[in-house]
Amino acid sequence: MNIRDLKYLVSVADYGHFGKAADACFVSQPALSMQIKKLEDTLGVQLIERTGKKIFLTEIGKLITQQARDILFRVEEMREIANTAKDPFCGELHLGIIPTLAPYLLPYIIPSLSKAFPKLTIYLAEETTSNLLTKVSQGKLDGALLALPIVNEDFAALPLFEEEFVLAIPLNHSLAKRKIAKLSDLENKTLLLLEDGHCLRDQALAVCHRVNAAEAQNFRATSLETLRHMVASKAGITLMPKLACKSNDGICYLPFNAPKPVRTIGLIWRPSTPKKIVLENMVSQIRKVMFKQKMVRVLNTPIMCRNK
Amino acid sequence: MNIRDLKYLVSVADYGHFGKAADACFVSQPALSMQIKKLEDTLGVQLIERTGKKIFLTEIGKLITQQARDILFRVEEMREIANTAKDPFCGELHLGIIPTLAPYLLPYIIPSLSKAFPKLTIYLAEETTSNLLTKVSQGKLDGALLALPIVNEDFAALPLFEEEFVLAIPLNHSLAKRKIAKLSDLENKTLLLLEDGHCLRDQALAVCHRVNAAEAQNFRATSLETLRHMVASKAGITLMPKLACKSNDGICYLPFNAPKPVRTIGLIWRPSTPKKIVLENMVSQIRKVMFKQKMVRVLNTPIMCRNK
DNA sequence: TAAAAATACTCCATAGGTATTTTAT
DNA sequence: ATAAAATACCTATGGAGTATTTTTA
Numbered sequence: 001m002n003i004r005d006l007k008y009l010v011s012v013a014d015y016g017h018f019g020k021a022a023d024a025c026f027v028s029q030p031a032l033s034m035q036i037k038k039l040e041d042t043l044g045v046q047l048i049e050r051t052g053k054k055i056f057l058t059e060i061g062k063l064i065t066q067q068a069r070d071i072l073f074r075v076e077e078m079r080e081i082a083n084t085a086k087d088p089f090c091g092e093l094h095l096g097i098i099p100t101l102a103p104y105l106l107p108y109i110i111p112s113l114s115k116a117f118p119k120l121t122i123y124l125a126e127e128t129t130s131n132l133l134t135k136v137s138q139g140k141l142d143g144a145l146l147a148l149p150i151v152n153e154d155f156a157a158l159p160l161f162e163e164e165f166v167l168a169i170p171l172n173h174s175l176a177k178r179k180i181a182k183l184s185d186l187e188n189k190t191l192l193l194l195e196d197g198h199c200l201r202d203q204a205l206a207v208c209h210r211v212n213a214a215e216a217q218n219f220r221a222t223s224l225e226t227l228r229h230m231v232a233s234k235a236g237i238t239l240m241p242k243l244a245c246k247s248n249d250g251i252c253y254l255p256f257n258a259p260k261p262v263r264t265i266g267l268i269w270r271p272s273t274p275k276k277i278v279l280e281n282m283v284s285q286i287r288k289v290m291f292k293q294k295m296v297r298v299l300n301t302p303i304m305c306r307n308k
Numbered sequence: 309m310n311i312r313d314l315k316y317l318v319s320v321a322d323y324g325h326f327g328k329a330a331d332a333c334f335v336s337q338p339a340l341s342m343q344i345k346k347l348e349d350t351l352g353v354q355l356i357e358r359t360g361k362k363i364f365l366t367e368i369g370k371l372i373t374q375q376a377r378d379i380l381f382r383v384e385e386m387r388e389i390a391n392t393a394k395d396p397f398c399g400e401l402h403l404g405i406i407p408t409l410a411p412y413l414l415p416y417i418i419p420s421l422s423k424a425f426p427k428l429t430i431y432l433a434e435e436t437t438s439n440l441l442t443k444v445s446q447g448k449l450d451g452a453l454l455a456l457p458i459v460n461e462d463f464a465a466l467p468l469f470e471e472e473f474v475l476a477i478p479l480n481h482s483l484a485k486r487k488i489a490k491l492s493d494l495e496n497k498t499l500l501l502l503e504d505g506h507c508l509r510d511q512a513l514a515v516c517h518r519v520n521a522a523e524a525q526n527f528r529a530t531s532l533e534t535l536r537h538m539v540a541s542k543a544g545i546t547l548m549p550k551l552a553c554k555s556n557d558g559i560c561y562l563p564f565n566a567p568k569p570v571r572t573i574g575l576i577w578r579p580s581t582p583k584k585i586v587l588e589n590m591v592s593q594i595r596k597v598m599f600k601q602k603m604v605r606v607l608n609t610p611i612m613c614r615n616k
Numbered sequence: 617t618a619a620a621a622a623t624a625c626t627c628c629a630t631a632g633g634t635a636t637t638t639t640a641t
Numbered sequence: 642a643t644a645a646a647a648t649a650c651c652t653a654t655g656g657a658g659t660a661t662t663t664t665t666a
Contacts, residue, residue, distance in 0.1 A: 002310060019620065027658090029620085030659085031657045034623095034656075035657095043386070043390035054665095059393075063393070064389060068386070074375065086352055086353060326645070358647090359639095363646085
């Protein structure tokens, strides 16, 4: 068996036509036909049904083709690993980020990252934490920006900063005259929260449990922006991460006095990824930018090469 | 690049020696050396550090070797897929099963399955639901026996039977004289439960919430057997799945009157697995056996070929 | 009859073998 | 001095091309 044979098979599957498939592979039709037949012989199963004019994949042919695609993808990945090793700060970097962070953090860091890594093309994907973890471990993403800690041991992680939660209340709310909030202000209050799947929801619920606050029934926001509009329209109060605060949006954002409720934002990756060096450099860069912004407390856990 | 080259690389990585690696691949040392060098040329990176006597993998060499192992594994998988297609009822079948079911169900079904599928070697792995789902989707398991429903859409599933929960109480307990229990008997009682991760724990908790029963504090059993011994030693009461009941073990098992609390046991698999036919046949077989046992209510959802 | 895949035959690239050299311990 | 990898050179397998035949819609 041969990687080239798998390419031929996938090409036939894609074109449904030996001649066109051969063209796409830059070989003659008999050459491709011959190799497909050999592949069928070595596997001992018929992959393609030839009925003169039209051809179909057999059931097993579909399965084998799927596996072939998978193998070819991993071979490409191997080339990509080699290229990354030659120049890690070059090529593609696929980053995931949680939805409650993306629109507020990215405007600060992306311009600086593009400048710091000019030969790197950064692709961004907004997903919930559990999806991010899956995609990072499957190698569909190189790294992800999310709330730490991650219990799973299969990831390397570096903290970036601590982001406080502030109390978001309508302007006409009784607390809106205050300059600062206490956690105990939440006691016996009900809060508007995000829908399931968002880590921010769990973090807010944890705060609620500490002070005996409850979740508003019959409402689950699908995004932080929805939540913001609900508060602005006086439908209730909620906890907002600091970076998501705006000014003049009809909401009063009250900081808590110490101990402030916070979430820790960090960057995670597969310990074995060849992009480790890039990601570690990115951590330094993001910390630098966010330190200047003074919106969050930047963390300075040393960046070192860990092995697993 | 070539699958053979990847084998050579992995062999060198395993033996740390070109000569021995070549022997293991049944080729001469120069042949193998040549191909390794070619692989390094095509990837454009040095994979192996040759310092005369001793050789080492470079950092990037380790990454590429890992990727090569992965690719070779998938190529083997492809052969396995082909072999399975030639005779699905032959070869290996890797089945997962939840720990609260395995020791009680397997004695009933394994003898019958071995008889029904004599050319099939069945490997069993006991794991919690979330681990089973991961391993099935990764292809490390062909299928899994667990409690339905599974919310994830990426699996095909067939229900096998409904297993009732019965009330397990010490023989001297006030309820032990009764022949039958009501759910309301649990009101304001505390129950011993399993530790986190077992789906049985969640199912029992769901029953608790319905009747306002609580979980015993400061105790979480690691297995159903521990739980049984705790009840037998009069430490508390619990819910037991019917199949886990024994006789003469110092425990009174009280069935509930309708509507009985139950869990649905089913078999799941990847929709694309080539072992689908085997698994569907296995469902029929298990239903047949369990129907004879009369311990559970066998379900008869039709077995059909679904496509995704 | 026309389009598409299979077959026949030739050629050459390259993997692999043997013999030998180089290199580092 | 010796073990181990690299180099040199030859052989042969098999992949690819062109020309042609077969098949069926």
